[in-house]
Amino acid sequence: MTNSAASKSVAERPPLIQDIARIREDFPILKQTVHGKPLVYLDNAATTQKPQVVIDTLVRYYTTENSNVHRGVHYLSEQATQDYESARTKIRRLLNASDDCEIIFTRGATEGINLVAHSYGRQHIGEGDEIIISAMEHHSNIVPWQILCQEKGARLRVIPINDDGELLMDDYAKLLGHRTKLVSIVHLSNSLGTINPIEQIVEMAHSYGVPVLVDGAQAVPHLPVDVRRLGCDFYVFSGHKLFGPTGIGAVYGRAELLDSMPPYQGGGDMIKSVTFEKTLYNSLPYKFEAGTPNIAGAIGLGAAIDYFTALELDKICAYEHELLKYGTKRLSTIGSLRLIGTAREKAGILSFVIEGIHAHDIGTILDSEGIAIRTGHHCTQPVMDRFGVPATARASLAFYNTKADIDALVKGLDRVLEIFS
Amino acid sequence: MSQLEELYQEIVLEHYSRPRNFKKLEGANRSAQGYNPFCGDKITVYLKIEDGVIADVGFQGSGCVISKATASLMTESVKGKRQEEAVEIFHSFHNMLTRPPGSDFDNERLGDLEILAGVSEFPIRVKCAVLCWHTLRAALEQKHQTVSTE
Numbered sequence: 001m002t003n004s005a006a007s008k009s010v011a012e013r014p015p016l017i018q019d020i021a022r023i024r025e026d027f028p029i030l031k032q033t034v035h036g037k038p039l040v041y042l043d044n045a046a047t048t049q050k051p052q053v054v055i056d057t058l059v060r061y062y063t064t065e066n067s068n069v070h071r072g073v074h075y076l077s078e079q080a081t082q083d084y085e086s087a088r089t090k091i092r093r094l095l096n097a098s099d100d101c102e103i104i105f106t107r108g109a110t111e112g113i114n115l116v117a118h119s120y121g122r123q124h125i126g127e128g129d130e131i132i133i134s135a136m137e138h139h140s141n142i143v144p145w146q147i148l149c150q151e152k153g154a155r156l157r158v159i160p161i162n163d164d165g166e167l168l169m170d171d172y173a174k175l176l177g178h179r180t181k182l183v184s185i186v187h188l189s190n191s192l193g194t195i196n197p198i199e200q201i202v203e204m205a206h207s208y209g210v211p212v213l214v215d216g217a218q219a220v221p222h223l224p225v226d227v228r229r230l231g232c233d234f235y236v237f238s239g240h241k242l243f244g245p246t247g248i249g250a251v252y253g254r255a256e257l258l259d260s261m262p263p264y265q266g267g268g269d270m271i272k273s274v275t276f277e278k279t280l281y282n283s284l285p286y287k288f289e290a291g292t293p294n295i296a297g298a299i300g301l302g303a304a305i306d307y308f309t310a311l312e313l314d315k316i317c318a319y320e321h322e323l324l325k326y327g328t329k330r331l332s333t334i335g336s337l338r339l340i341g342t343a344r345e346k347a348g349i350l351s352f353v354i355e356g357i358h359a360h361d362i363g364t365i366l367d368s369e370g371i372a373i374r375t376g377h378h379c380t381q382p383v384m385d386r387f388g389v390p391a392t393a394r395a396s397l398a399f400y401n402t403k404a405d406i407d408a409l410v411k412g413l414d415r416v417l418e419i420f421s
Numbered sequence: 422m423s424q425l426e427e428l429y430q431e432i433v434l435e436h437y438s439r440p441r442n443f444k445k446l447e448g449a450n451r452s453a454q455g456y457n458p459f460c461g462d463k464i465t466v467y468l469k470i471e472d473g474v475i476a477d478v479g480f481q482g483s484g485c486v487i488s489k490a491t492a493s494l495m496t497e498s499v500k501g502k503r504q505e506e507a508v509e510i511f512h513s514f515h516n517m518l519t520r521p522p523g524s525d526f527d528n529e530r531l532g533d534l535e536i537l538a539g540v541s542e543f544p545i546r547v548k549c550a551v552l553c554w555h556t557l558r559a560a561l562e563q564k565h566q567t568v569s570t571e
Contacts, residue, residue, distance in 0.1 A: 356438075358485035360460050361429075364543060368425040377461055390461030390483055419429050 020319075023311070024400050026051040037370025040408045045190045045218055045349060045396030046374050048243045050304070057303035058245060061296045069295055070269055070286070084295050087302030088285070091250050094305050095235060096226040099255055101284035105293050108249035109217035110140040112236030113184070115251055115288060116213055117144040119261045120234075121182065127153035130179040132205075134159040134167055134196070135386055136189045139379040141215045145184060154181070161386065165192035165341040172201070176208050183212045187219035191378040191394065192341030193324075193349030195223065202231040211257065217241055217249075221398065222320060222347045224313050227252050239297065243398075244304035248297030251288075258284050265290040316399045320348055323397050327406045334413060340383075340392050350395040351378075354416070359391040362416050366393075369412040427539035428546075429486065437486040442496035446479035454567045455482075455556030457548055462488045466556045475499050475507060480553065487537075487546050492553035494534050504561050510534070511554045518547045 024030050027049045032039050041049060061083070067076035069084045091103045106112045121144075125131065131145045135158050142156075149156050157180075159172045176183075183205045188195050202212045211233035219225055220237040227235050234257075238249040253261075263270055263281055267290030272280040281287045308316075327350045331337055336355040354362060363375035374394045377384045384390060395409055422430070446452075446467035455464045462484030469477040478496045482489075499507040510530045517526040517534075518541045528535050540550045559568045 358460070358462075358483075360485040360546070360549065361487075364428070364546065365425065368423075376459060384461065390463070420434065 020400065020402055024402075026053070026307075027400055028052055028055070030400060034370040034372070035368055040369075040371040040405045040412075042395040042397065042401065042405060042409060043372045043374050044221075044398040044401075045241070045378075045394065047240045047246065048221060048398055049400070050243055050245070051307050053307050054244060054300050054303045058296050058300045061299050066296075068292055080295055080299075083299045083302070084293070087298040087305075088250075090302045090305045091252075094220070094225070094309065095252050096228055097252050098228065102252055102255050102258065104251045104253065104258070104285045104288040105298055106236070106249050106251055107247050107294070108238035108240065109215055109236045110238075112234075112249060112251040113140055113213065113215065114144045115264045116184075116234050116236075116253070117148050119264045119288070120211075120257065121145075121148045122152075123260075123262055125149075125152050125154050125181045128179060129154040129181040130157050130175075130177070131155070132157045132159060132172070132175050132180055132183045132185075134185055135161045136165060136167075136192055136194060136380065136383055137184075137186055138190055138215065138217070139381070140217075141184055141186060142382070155179075158382075159185075161192075161194075164343050165189065165194045165383075166343045166345075167194075167196055167201075169197070169200070173204060176204060176210070178208070180205070180208055180210045183210055184215070185212065186215045186217075187225070188216075188222060188347055189341065189380075189383075190218045190349070190396075191351055191380040191383045191392065192343065193346040193351065194341060194343035195219075195345040195347055197345075198230045198232060206231065218348070221308070223317065233257055239301035239304065242301070242304055243308055244301035245294075245297045248294045248301050255284060258288070263290070264288050267291045269293075311399060317347075319399055320397055323401060323403065323406065324348060324350070326403055327395065327397070327409075330406055330410045331413075334410070334417070336417070337413070340387050340389065348397045350397075351392045352394075353389050353392050354413070357416060357420050359393040361420075362393045362413070365416045365419060366409070366412040369408070369415060371408055371412045373409070424539060424542045428543060430536065430539075432536055433486060433490045436490035436493040440480075440489055440493035442479045442500070443481065443493065444479045445481055446477055448477075449479070451560045451563060453556050453559035455552045455559070456567050456569050457484070457488070457552045458569060460485060460488070460549060462549060462552055464488070464492060464553055464556050466492075466553060466560045468557075468560050470504065470561075474503055475501065478557075484552070485546075485549055487540060487549035488552055491534075491537060491550045494537065495553050495557065498532055498534055499557065506530075507561065508558060511558060514554065515551060517541065518550055 029049045065079050067080045069081040088100050088103045092100050157175045160168050205212045213234040214232045216235050216237040221242045233254050235252040240246040270282050270290040272282050338353050340351045359375035376391050449467035451468040464482035467479040480492045513530045520526050555568045
């Protein structure tokens with residue numbers, strides 16, 4: 001069965017978001033027990049679980065289709081190329097980009113940011129220039145810019161946040177100026193759950209002629225993303241946080257910008273012709289895809305997008321919002337618990353600390369109850385510093401979670417409090 | 422006793438909530454800092470060395486139960502010991518935590534530290550238990566750089 005056949009099987013049986021029990025059946029890992037307890041998976045911001053259709057697509061690809069893309073004239077290569085390119089089209093539709101050539105496959109959001117920093121950044125940012133990020137960025141949206149700033153003698157400026165974990169937009173307005181050459185900002189914060197006002201951020205940056213990169217690693221699985229409505233110049237995300245395989249993701253870039261940018265890496269597939277004197281680069285998007293890509297990963301991601309979009313995003317959003325409200329209410333009943341990240345516009349994340357109990361002890365005790373959460377700094381050490389905590393415990397939601405999962409979490413926390421009483 | 426109950430047994434929790442020698446040591450002639458970026462645990466170990474003997478020891482910092490209780494027990498264990506003996510205790514302690522599941526270990530030098538034997542069932546938490554020891558060793562060797570478990 002080809003990938004298009006796989007997507008057909010999803011379309012024939014479109015599950016409704018209300019029917020969570022049936023949706024959970026699609027995720028084989030959720031049926032498992034951990035330490036003798038049913039698995040309660042609440043670490044979706046780290047990575048999401050994979051529906052059977054994605055797993056089957058990977059097996060099918062390697063079983064019946066494996067070959068290299070954009071090279072062979074033989075049957076298998078043609079099939080693989082077709083499915084690989086059709087995955088690109090699915091991403092283009094998911095993000096509502098205008099052309100497939102604006103979608104570049106990468107290993108994930110991190111590589112996407114590095115691609116832009118390396119290519120656009122090195123071309124456009126010089127001594128004394130400024131790059132604006134925010135205080136809630138993941139390390140992957142801090143470090144590539146620090147490296148660039150160090151190399152070029154440029155300066156990193158940081159939009160501060162308030163105690164609820166919301167951007168201080170007035171400070172952002174003050175940071176913008178003639179020195180600003182790029183704004184790079186997270187859409188949905190992985191450690192706070194804050195949804196940032198991207199349209200407004202882009203509009204303000206564009207009034208200075210400054211392009212904006214949006215880190216959508218957490219947003220894509222939880223929010224409708226329309227890059228043309230957002231107006232952003234670059235948008236990056238990871239497949240594994242969208243129920244797809246690890247090691248695959250994409251960068252959206254406006255064609256006009258991508259066209260003017262130098263390649264990210266040199267190698268096969270990114271060239272039109274090579275002599276020892278001169279190399280002509282390939283057209284978009286291939287100019288940015290040197291070497292054999294993660295073909296299986298891309299096709300697997302395509303299957304994940306088919307599965308995800310069949311669930312209907314507005315229903316997912318409404319359901320997850322309800323779950324978040326319920327989780328917030330339940331956790332708030334624990335007196336010694338403090339939620340970190342209480343923005344008005346928020347999705348999917350319940351980050352918290354409990355007085356006198358380190359997050360790792362919470363994590364270990366919950367794990368013994370079969371509950372998987374993340375504990376630590378979530379690759380956002382500056383956020384931990386901002387809130388004066390060494391680490392937080394974080395439960396992060398996906399559409400396959402239920403109120404029963406939240407109840408299990410609260411019961412697990414009762415056990416934590418009991419041990420520490 | 423379940424693995425979890427062994428890990429969080431009363432005496433361990435008691436060392437966590439009332440750590441021994443939890444102070445900046447006046448008159449310390451050696452100190453070092455340790456950091457576990459995985460957990461965010463931070464510790465400073467202070468030593469007063471007289472004629473090759475750890476005459477007094479103190480520590481400060483924040484961390485999880487395992488890291489703080491181990492540091493507390495460590496200070497009790499090494500106080501009055503010769504420097505080489507302290508390092509040998511660390512080796513025995515390390516062997517206890519990294520032994521194959523279910524196997525025996527040499528407890529001769531360990532004393533109360535033996536109550537942490539259950540940490541070996543939680544490999545990801547071993548780092549928490551050895552941070553203070555790496556920091557102690559750095560203080561003994563007078564390394565000024567912050568030691569890390571990573």
